[in-house]
Amino acid sequence: MNEFEYRAPQTLAEALADYSAHPSAKLLAGGTDLIVQMRAGRKTPDVVLDIKHIAELNELSYDAAKGLTLGAAVPCHIIHNSDVVKREYPALAELAGIIGGTAIQGRASIGGNLCNSSPSADSIPLLIAMGAICRIASAKGERTVPVESFCTAPGRNVLEPGELLVSLQIPAKSKGTGSYYLRFIPRNEMDIAVVGAGVEVTLSDGKISAARVALAAVAPTPLFVTEAGAALIGKEPGSEAFEAAAQAARNAATPISDMRGTVAYRKHLCAVITRRALEAAVAQAKERQ
Amino acid sequence: MASKVRVETTINGEPTEFLCEPRQSLLECLRDVLHLTGTKEGCNDGNCGACTVVMNGALVTSCLVLGPEAQGARIETVEGIAKGNQLHPLQQAFLEEAALQCGICTPGFLVASKMLLEKNAQPTEQEIRLWLANNLCRCTGYDKIIRAVQKAATQMAEVKA
Numbered sequence A: 001m002n003e004f005e006y007r008a009p010q011t012l013a014e015a016l017a018d019y020s021a022h023p024s025a026k027l028l029a030g031g032t033d034l035i036v037q038m039r040a041g042r043k044t045p046d047v048v049l050d051i052k053h054i055a056e057l058n059e060l061s062y063d064a065a066k067g068l069t070l071g072a073a074v075p076c077h078i079i080h081n082s083d084v085v086k087r088e089y090p091a092l093a094e095l096a097g098i099i100g101g102t103a104i105q106g107r108a109s110i111g112g113n114l115c116n117s118s119p120s121a122d123s124i125p126l127l128i129a130m131g132a133i134c135r136i137a138s139a140k141g142e143r144t145v146p147v148e149s150f151c152t153a154p155g156r157n158v159l160e161p162g163e164l165l166v167s168l169q170i171p172a173k174s175k176g177t178g179s180y181y182l183r184f185i186p187r188n189e190m191d192i193a194v195v196g197a198g199v200e201v202t203l204s205d206g207k208i209s210a211a212r213v214a215l216a217a218v219a220p221t222p223l224f225v226t227e228a229g230a231a232l233i234g235k236e237p238g239s240e241a242f243e244a245a246a247q248a249a250r251n252a253a254t255p256i257s258d259m260r261g262t263v264a265y266r267k268h269l270c271a272v273i274t275r276r277a278l279e280a281a282v283a284q285a286k287e288r289q
Numbered sequence B: 001m002a003s004k005v006r007v008e009t010t011i012n013g014e015p016t017e018f019l020c021e022p023r024q025s026l027l028e029c030l031r032d033v034l035h036l037t038g039t040k041e042g043c044n045d046g047n048c049g050a051c052t053v054v055m056n057g058a059l060v061t062s063c064l065v066l067g068p069e070a071q072g073a074r075i076e077t078v079e080g081i082a083k084g085n086q087l088h089p090l091q092q093a094f095l096e097e098a099a100l101q102c103g104i105c106t107p108g109f110l111v112a113s114k115m116l117l118e119k120n121a122q123p124t125e126q127e128i129r130l131w132l133a134n135n136l137c138r139c140t141g142y143d144k145i146i147r148a149v150q151k152a153a154t155q156m157a158e159v160k161a
């Protein structure tokens, strides 16, 4: 690994001042992407800023009006075991239990998963489906960006030099709303998604009144498929509606062929995984009515 | 050369100080600086779990932790599992069930299994397999390891009762 200087700012103001003075620095949360990339020589920062001692990046709080504030550096094992996340956002609690294995979850953060901006990142489709908003800060000020607009290319996102992700805001979920993330991997765990689908549906009076669908590993960025959501709205939750959304997901996908699967296989999986994720989300929505 | 940093940490309950370069992993610091060679290196990229230790109450792969991150942390390694000459029930069960051959994966399995049993004293086979999915073994075929964890869980429950 190249040599670098390590610094661990203790406050957000300190981190932002340091980062704006050294925009070539790399930010370290759990390091489960960054340290692997530095060791492989793919990233060679001269300064590493360890941002996980900053209070705002460790916040995990729920408010019935504002929803969940999830600090960017909160590690998955905390999310997976959090009572409020398990109760209000069961799909998020489950997601935090499938990223890597137990020793990866001891470090890996959802903020790091998002900022690494891999097309196959597991958390991003679910964050999009749940309507999560990024709170971004720099020494110059703050802005918010919806997660569906965050990633711009493999490994790239809207963060400008000197900007960091502070937290994610996930809206409170009304009764009758269910969310789910499902990925297809050849093993049972510890593998990279061939295809993943994050979905959220809201039921009112027996019909779907709101729906969001997003996909992993089928395009250069995580893919928000508005057509799939539109295909569900106003319909009764059942195989006809699910099939329409599944076909919309299949049509929107522009995957590549690689060792994990061919284009045709991935497109087929898009439909299957989307349909199954919708079935699970609807079951949860019914339970929560 | 980047200057070394001083790190004050607690390892297996002992306040410990060491010097390291920021690019040295916690795994390298444990093995090469502190000569705590129980923790092993397999893949050096987070996949095999041979380097698993507990850091501030969480399981981590120490190859993916920078040495300076240990500042102020509480670290527990395989060296802290036995009490003097008295093996932990997990260690005893690993021996009795022949849950190791080359032994490279064993410290990681022991550290991870110990935390599992602390959180869930009577895990099902499925729960054990899922928890240990971050630990690879190229020798035993896993079944013996699962049996050893089950045996230790049973024994620990009997001691408590």
Ligand SMILES: Cc1cc2nc3c(=O)[nH]c(=O)nc-3n(C[C@H](O)[C@H](O)[C@H](O)COP(=O)(O)OP(=O)(O)OC[C@H]3O[C@@H](n4cnc5c(N)ncnc54)[C@H](O)[C@@H]3O)c2cc1C
Binding pocket: A026, A027, A028, A029, A030, A031, A032, A033, A034, A035, A036, A051, A072, A073, A098, A099, A100, A101, A104, A107, A108, A109, A110, A111, A112, A113, A114, A115, A116, A120, A121, A122, A123, A159, A163, A164, A165, A166, A190, A191, A192, B045, B046, B047
């Ligand atoms: C063995 C193994 C298994 C894995 N399994 C999975 C899996 O199943 N699914 C999956 O999706 N991923 C997986 N990963 C990848 C990785 O663990 C996740 O992407 C993880 O969520 C990254 O989080 P982190 O906190 O470790 O990020 P880090 O490595 O600390 O950071 C990742 C990137 O984001 C940047 N960054 C971090 N925080 C911020 C911030 N607040 N603001 C701006 N930039 C920031 C960093 O500079 C870096 O470029 C796996 C990795 C390993 C080693």
Ligand code: FES
Binding pocket: B040, B041, B042, B043, B044, B045, B046, B047, B048, B049, B050, B051, B052, B061, B062, B063, B064
């Ligand atoms: S050596 Fe750390 S996980 Fe393999």
Ligand code: FES
Binding pocket: B099, B100, B101, B102, B103, B104, B105, B106, B136, B137, B138, B139, B140
């Ligand atoms: S005993 Fe050899 S790798 Fe497990």
